Amino acid sequence: AAQAVLKKAIALAPDVLIPGGKPDPLIRHTGGLIGAPVSRIDGPLKVSGRATFAAEFPMAGMTYAALKYASIPRGRIVALDTAAAEAAPGVVLVMTYRNAPRLRPMPAFMTQQKAAGGDDVPVMQDDQIHWNGQPVALVLADTQEQADHAQSLIHVVYETGRDAVTSLAAAKAKGSEPGLFQGEPLKLAIQDAETMLAAAPHKIDVRYTTPRHNHNPIELHAATLAWQGDTLRIHDTVQAVAHEAWTLAQVFGIDEKHVHVTSPYVGGGFGSKTVWQHQVLAAAAAKLAQRPVRIVLSREGVFRIVGGRTLTEQRVALGARADGTLDALIHTGTVAMSPHNNMPEPFILPAKSAYASRSFLLDVETVRMNMTANTFMRAPGEAVGTFGLESGLDELAHAMGLDPIELRLRNEPEKDPTTGLPFSQRGIVEAWKAGRERFGWDARREPGARREGDWFVGMGCAAGTYPYYRMPGGAARITLTDKGRATVSIAAHEMGMGTSTAQTQIAAERLGLTMADVDFEYADSHLPGVVLAGGSQQTAAIGAAVMAAHHKLVVKLLRLAGDGSPLSGLASGEVGCRDGGLCALDDPDRFETYGALLARAGHDHVSVEAEAPPPLEIQHWSMHSHSALFCELRVHGVTGEIRVSRFLGSFDCGRIINAKTAASQFRGGIIMGLGLALMEETHFDERTGRVMNPSLADYHVPVHLDVPEIDIIWGDEADPHTPMGARGVGEIGITGVGAAVANAVFNATGRRVRDLPITLDKVM
Numbered sequence: 001a002a003q004a005v006l007k008k009a010i011a012l013a014p015d016v017l018i019p020g021g022k023p024d025p026l027i028r029h030t031g032g033l034i035g036a037p038v039s040r041i042d043g044p045l046k047v048s049g050r051a052t053f054a055a056e057f058p059m060a061g062m063t064y065a066a067l068k069y070a071s072i073p074r075g076r077i078v079a080l081d082t083a084a085a086e087a088a089p090g091v092v093l094v095m096t097y098r099n100a101p102r103l104r105p106m107p108a109f110m111t112q113q114k115a116a117g118g119d120d121v122p123v124m125q126d127d128q129i130h131w132n133g134q135p136v137a138l139v140l141a142d143t144q145e146q147a148d149h150a151q152s153l154i155h156v157v158y159e160t161g162r163d164a165v166t167s168l169a170a171a172k173a174k175g176s177e178p179g180l181f182q183g184e185p186l187k188l189a190i191q192d193a194e195t196m197l198a199a200a201p202h203k204i205d206v207r208y209t210t211p212r213h214n215h216n217p218i219e220l221h222a223a224t225l226a227w228q229g230d231t232l233r234i235h236d237t238v239q240a241v242a243h244e245a246w247t248l249a250q251v252f253g254i255d256e257k258h259v260h261v262t263s264p265y266v267g268g269g270f271g272s273k274t275v276w277q278h279q280v281l282a283a284a285a286a287k288l289a290q291r292p293v294r295i296v297l298s299r300e301g302v303f304r305i306v307g308g309r310t311l312t313e314q315r316v317a318l319g320a321r322a323d324g325t326l327d328a329l330i331h332t333g334t335v336a337m338s339p340h341n342n343m344p345e346p347f348i349l350p351a352k353s354a355y356a357s358r359s360f361l362l363d364v365e366t367v368r369m370n371m372t373a374n375t376f377m378r379a380p381g382e383a384v385g386t387f388g389l390e391s392g393l394d395e396l397a398h399a400m401g402l403d404p405i406e407l408r409l410r411n412e413p414e415k416d417p418t419t420g421l422p423f424s425q426r427g428i429v430e431a432w433k434a435g436r437e438r439f440g441w442d443a444r445r446e447p448g449a450r451r452e453g454d455w456f457v458g459m460g461c462a463a464g465t466y467p468y469y470r471m472p473g474g475a476a477r478i479t480l481t482d483k484g485r486a487t488v489s490i491a492a493h494e495m496g497m498g499t500s501t502a503q504t505q506i507a508a509e510r511l512g513l514t515m516a517d518v519d520f521e522y523a524d525s526h527l528p529g530v531v532l533a534g535g536s537q538q539t540a541a542i543g544a545a546v547m548a549a550h551h552k553l554v555v556k557l558l559r560l561a562g563d564g565s566p567l568s569g570l571a572s573g574e575v576g577c578r579d580g581g582l583c584a585l586d587d588p589d590r591f592e593t594y595g596a597l598l599a600r601a602g603h604d605h606v607s608v609e610a611e612a613p614p615p616l617e618i619q620h621w622s623m624h625s626h627s628a629l630f631c632e633l634r635v636h637g638v639t640g641e642i643r644v645s646r647f648l649g650s651f652d653c654g655r656i657i658n659a660k661t662a663a664s665q666f667r668g669g670i671i672m673g674l675g676l677a678l679m680e681e682t683h684f685d686e687r688t689g690r691v692m693n694p695s696l697a698d699y700h701v702p703v704h705l706d707v708p709e710i711d712i713i714w715g716d717e718a719d720p721h722t723p724m725g726a727r728g729v730g731e732i733g734i735t736g737v738g739a740a741v742a743n744a745v746f747n748a749t750g751r752r753v754r755d756l757p758i759t760l761d762k763v764m
């Protein structure tokens with residue numbers, strides 16, 4: 001009995017996600033595992049080299065693949081000489097459109113529930129070229145070096161088509177189409193914003209641009225695969241195992257059960273680790289050669305065939321009354337896409353919910369260019385949309401002589417300003433206040449007013465916002481043994497963000513077990529669930545599935561508890577979990593361990609599987625993570641060099657599940673945002689459609705010396721309408737960083753830079 005009161009029992013949460021339902025009991029449970037700064041359980045494996053990544057799995061009789069990439073943007077192959085490559089030492093196969101097996105195009109990502117293809121260009125099926133960098137040949141050899149050498153011997157002659165579109169101006173001249181994101185138009189008008197802007201006493205009306213960005217996860221895109229009988233076995237680095245299995249099944253015309261994808265460790269993804277042509281080509285070559293294949297893209301290869309973030313041109317126009325409240329919020333513009341994908345960088349999403357305004361005009365138009373299919377890249381839309389919107393707020397505040405934080409607080413909406421939905425929980429005002437105090441915002445001076453030696457010192461701020469998503473299709477299996485151990489199985493992903501650790505914490509807490517008693521099994525397409533590690537929704541998707549499975553498990557256990565059990569006669573709503581077993585909620589002494597219960601029933605284990613309820617919560621509430629970001633930097637008066645000296649992120653993301661991994665997510669996102677602000681830019685040759693800087697020597701990302709100490713705080717107020725009270729902590733980190741830096745550059749120098757990245761030539 002003394003022990004019984006040590007821990008509070010956790011009640012079940014069967015109706016959390018139903019509007020009107022009770023909140024998840026875990027959101028109020030304190031002093032347990034949730035929120036604790038637990039170190040990553042996969043950490044020791046990774047730092048000691050014992051974690052096996054996709055390109056490290058051994059297979060008997062392995063062959064190694066190398067790709068040859070097209071050097072024209074659009075047109076056709078008129079001559080192809082592979083004789084020298086075929087005769088080169090160690091070569092097993094040279095595959096081109098002439099001998100590749102017949103394959104269906106990959107269903108493009110987000111066009112169907114499980115579609116994960118980066119593009120839907122036919123993979124090596126004809127002589128047509130669709131972008132500069134498209135694979136035109138794959139060589140298999142006994143070693144990687146032999147394959148790399150042999151591909152260099154292939155001679156291709158092309159004829160460039162007159163319809164190639166490689167400049168943005170030419171693409172615009174052909175006309176634009178309305179953007180569609182997840183089936184919804186990226187267009188919204190409330191009242192007549194142009195007229196209200198024209199009449200507003202205070203206004204700004206400016207243009208911003210953001211360049212193309214390429215994905216550069218540390219781990220290159222890679223797969224090791226083989227046909228084993230009818231089944232394609234693939235060790236991949238991917239953030240969508242179930243989606244990949246289905247997508248490859250469509251390509252090869254087989255049942256998705258016959259594609260088995262595992263991806264236990266992923267060295268970064270950020271939206272890029274989906275299905276691109278290399279997995280399809282490697283699987284096709286493995287079929288032709290009847291040998292296992294390892295394909296590891298070179299860094300250049302990732303730039304050539306894996307899409308990144310596309311360019312944007314944005315107009316931000318804000319009209320305000322004398323008190324700073326907005327009469328008009330206009331955010332419109334153009335993005336480029338390839339003709340073969342489905343990702344119109346939705347940069348207007350932040351403007352839909354961030355601020356109150358009496359009128360809105362939001363619109364993303366798309367134009368098509370012959371280029372690598374662009375794709376999701378950390379906070380797609382929000383990361384660059386907040387550069388425009390939050391720079392615009394700063395420009396308006398300066399024009400009005402208002403403090404930029406004060407301007408934002410005066411436009412805090414009471415409900416979602418464009419849908420009218422109530423917010424599930426919103427703590428951005430508290431985040432601003434806590435951040436302002438901690439950062440020492442009051443030390444900020446007028447633009448150009450603070451100088452230390454040759455350095456101009458400035459402070460800037462910006463808000464970030466990222467939606468809470470929970471995609472349908474989550475499912476989980478829980479297996480409980482008579483030894484009191486549980487295994488939670490779900491086709492989810494660990495890309496380095498701490499999923500396996502956080503999910504072990506959550507499952508242990510929910511079941512009343514210790515972390516050592518719980519195994520979290522994931523990243524295998526044969527496990528239950530269709531769960532994307534994307535949209536910062538994985539924790540919610542897994543959480544909802546585990547809640548459903550937990551409920552089913554307890555119902556089953558109570559059915560097994562016979563007359564001899566202290567739990568006899570209790571219903572699922574009357575019990576809670578604690579200390580490795582179940583108890584009555586109104587009498588914690590009515591308790592039995594899982595082991596004792598199962599032993600009496602004569603079972604060595606029970607196993608249940610359940611699907612998450614549909615994501616109705618997002619239809620009833622406006623749900624978003626938020627941040628208030630503060631940047632201090634120095635700009636050298638002679639060279640224009642920019643050094644970020646301090647950064648603070650003040651976050652409002654609901655309940656934080658793991659203080660350590662969440663802080664790392666925020667910091668990592670902010671570092672990626674510093675790259676977006678100051679360095680990252682894919683150089684695209686508008687004559688040839690060729691990416692000109694396909695290496696980390698020429699495409700710059702922040703290194704340690706570029707990154708100051710990053711201070712992180714959060715409000716930790718639970719969201720009553722989500723599993724565990726948590727919202728996403730992934731993509732919110734990068735969101736708003738570009739504007740916080742740009743606004744600090746303006747404050748330091750008086751120079752407003754509206755075109756990313758803010759390189760030193762732009763501040764001189």
Ligand code: MOS
Nearest residue numbers: 270271378534535
């Ligand atoms: Mo993220 S761009 O949803 O991996």
